[in-house]
Amino acid sequence: MQNISFYEKFSPLRRQVEETPTQARKSTDMNSTAAINISHLGVHYRTQEALQDVNCIIKSGKLTGIFGPNGAGKSTLMKAILGLVPISSGQVLYKNQPLMQQLDQVAYVPQRSQIDWNYPATVWDVVMMGRVRKTGWLRSFSTVSHQVVKEALERVGMKELQNRPIGELSGGQQQRVFLARALTQQAEIFCFDEPFLGIDQKTQTIIFEIFHELAAENKTLLVVNHDLGQSTAHFDDLILLNCELIATGSRQEVLTEENLHRAYNGKVMYFAA
Amino acid sequence: MLNTLIEPLQYGFMQRSLIIAILVGLLCAVVGSYLMVQRLALLGDAISHSVLPGLAIAFMIGANIFAGAFIAGILSTMAIAFIKTRSPIKEDAAMGIVFSASFALGVTLITVIQKSNKIDLNHFLFGNILSVTIDEVRDTSIIATIVLIVVVALYKELLFYTFDPLGAQAAGLPVNRLNFGLMLLIALTIVASMKAVGVILVLSLLITPGATAYLLVKRLHEVMVLGAVIGVISSISGMYLSYFYNLPSGPAIVLVVSGLFILALLFSPRHGIFTSHQMKSGENVKG
Numbered sequence A: 001m002q003n004i005s006f007y008e009k010f011s012p013l014r015r016q017v018e019e020t021p022t023q024a025r026k027s028t029d030m031n032s033t034a035a036i037n038i039s040h041l042g043v044h045y046r047t048q049e050a051l052q053d054v055n056c057i058i059k060s061g062k063l064t065g066i067f068g069p070n071g072a073g074k075s076t077l078m079k080a081i082l083g084l085v086p087i088s089s090g091q092v093l094y095k096n097q098p099l100m101q102q103l104d105q106v107a108y109v110p111q112r113s114q115i116d117w118n119y120p121a122t123v124w125d126v127v128m129m130g131r132v133r134k135t136g137w138l139r140s141f142s143t144v145s146h147q148v149v150k151e152a153l154e155r156v157g158m159k160e161l162q163n164r165p166i167g168e169l170s171g172g173q174q175q176r177v178f179l180a181r182a183l184t185q186q187a188e189i190f191c192f193d194e195p196f197l198g199i200d201q202k203t204q205t206i207i208f209e210i211f212h213e214l215a216a217e218n219k220t221l222l223v224v225n226h227d228l229g230q231s232t233a234h235f236d237d238l239i240l241l242n243c244e245l246i247a248t249g250s251r252q253e254v255l256t257e258e259n260l261h262r263a264y265n266g267k268v269m270y271f272a273a
Numbered sequence B: 001m002l003n004t005l006i007e008p009l010q011y012g013f014m015q016r017s018l019i020i021a022i023l024v025g026l027l028c029a030v031v032g033s034y035l036m037v038q039r040l041a042l043l044g045d046a047i048s049h050s051v052l053p054g055l056a057i058a059f060m061i062g063a064n065i066f067a068g069a070f071i072a073g074i075l076s077t078m079a080i081a082f083i084k085t086r087s088p089i090k091e092d093a094a095m096g097i098v099f100s101a102s103f104a105l106g107v108t109l110i111t112v113i114q115k116s117n118k119i120d121l122n123h124f125l126f127g128n129i130l131s132v133t134i135d136e137v138r139d140t141s142i143i144a145t146i147v148l149i150v151v152v153a154l155y156k157e158l159l160f161y162t163f164d165p166l167g168a169q170a171a172g173l174p175v176n177r178l179n180f181g182l183m184l185l186i187a188l189t190i191v192a193s194m195k196a197v198g199v200i201l202v203l204s205l206l207i208t209p210g211a212t213a214y215l216l217v218k219r220l221h222e223v224m225v226l227g228a229v230i231g232v233i234s235s236i237s238g239m240y241l242s243y244f245y246n247l248p249s250g251p252a253i254v255l256v257v258s259g260l261f262i263l264a265l266l267f268s269p270r271h272g273i274f275t276s277h278q279m280k281s282g283e284n285v286k287g
Helices: A002-019 A023-029 A074-081 A099-105 A123-135 A143-155 A171-184 A201-216 A230-234 A257-263 A265-272 B002-010 B012-037 B041-061 B065-086 B091-117 B121-126 B134-153 B155-163 B165-170 B175-214 B220-245 B249-267
Strands: A034-045 A048-059 A063-067 A089-094 A106-109 A189-193 A220-224 A237-242 A244-250
Touching (some): A048 A089, A048 A237, A063 A074, A063 A201, A074 A237, A089 A099, A106 B165, A123 A171, A123 B155, A237 A257, A257 A265, B002 B012, B012 B134, B012 B155, B012 B220, B041 B065, B065 B091, B121 B175, B134 B175, B175 B220, B220 B249
Parallel strands (some): A048 A244, A063 A220, A063 A237, A106 A189
Antiparallel strands (some): A034 A089
16 A cells, blocks of 8 residues: 555656656766765754764766755755754865865855845845855955846846845745856855745746756756655756665666655655555 | 024033934944844844943943943843753743843842932933033944944945845855854944933834835845934934923934834835835735
8 A cells, every 4th residue: 555655656756757868968977076075974953863974975067956855854964064054973075175164165045935035135235145255355346246246147037127126026036036146156066955946937947057057067066955846857966865865876876766765754654544 | 493403502411412312323223224134123122121230330340331331231142142052942032031131130230329329220221311421422433433334344244144144154254253243233332322312212223213214215225324314313303302392302312213114104105004006025926
């Protein structure tokens, strides 16, 4: 009984995985190497263990997705990698040096729901924040920064809304503003927490286009995704999580029946009951 | 008309108190904007109530009352942060506990010492702007200059941090230091404002001008500038009302600024209850 509903839940996905070829992205396979090395990473929240002993590598030139059920610690893993939550064990290296000491290489986009969108700022103001670190203390934004911001806004199709208050944007537009901000950081590592939550189809298309362009430029891309849906086929590598690492590797390697069953075990039982 | 406005200025005490009122109106509006956008209005209240025991102790040992109040304000923010991080108590409850406890301590200490020191509890609670000395004008000017220079110098970093603390941290900004710096600015501002409006009403000058401006303009620096204009106008008109109608100065200033807020709430072009035809922010906007 349990197995039947499990197959039902994942059969459309499985079909899609088998049918979708990796297309042009194959060309980047040659120069993609292990960029981020995660070893024995653990996070405690008070008495509760949120993540235990995660070991994996994240490659540059690939789009890597962090997947898992609700409460699996997907966002926590991303925050732990970037040092945004205190870790209880382990280390994260980027090019063999602690990533924490190279945060100028990182562009991070938090979940949209964590932001107060009634903050008094325009689209332009928010995208300009991506240039704060590069500009440095006690200096005003350069003409180069203005140009970079303009180009990023054009790239995500938000140029004509640049003077609009961010509170008057749709969810998809807000997400594109954040994407533009990440682009202006001219980073090597891009981390997105749930960028596809509550957005329109047009935005999703733009985001994936840009992700693939960045991967082709050999950037490292890490994306937390809320569920295994149609869009899974866009990812090259996956990290499947349920408080501990279930599986990691290429999409085809990870999306096996056994791995999915282990990761989503509780949920499948629930549907079966 | 002009003569009527100039008449009070022949008195030295009126000149001094108007200068203080203008400085405080400006400073509170700018710094208070950060409290409003971070939804930390209650923190302003907490710090302002917490400075009271510092004032009392400074009086008892003959130290500088600005320093005493400032140290007490910083200690109380640290106590709030300590409770929040070391226990499951949430921040708002921690603030409520810390500020009421230190307020009680302050009132007790001042009541005990007020007879022998010839001070009046009411002056601390509600301000006593008409009695400011030239030294206090000097101290307040110095604090205002320092705070405004820091706000301008760190504007882009504080904008990033207050809008998206995690994003700022991930970009490598020293967010803990920025946060502590912001708390220092707020504590300094409250200390500089005590004489004008007292520890209870200072929250109004911190929050209301920024909130009023927020209903009218859409960017943080615009909120700060317009808020400062509103703060200064309120301070000046409150002082004149207080002079001509023999009203208490602090409450008069607060009533003016609150009246301006009500006007903006009703008639703001973008958000006014009577005037806005637009939908509320974000909802139903098509991508």
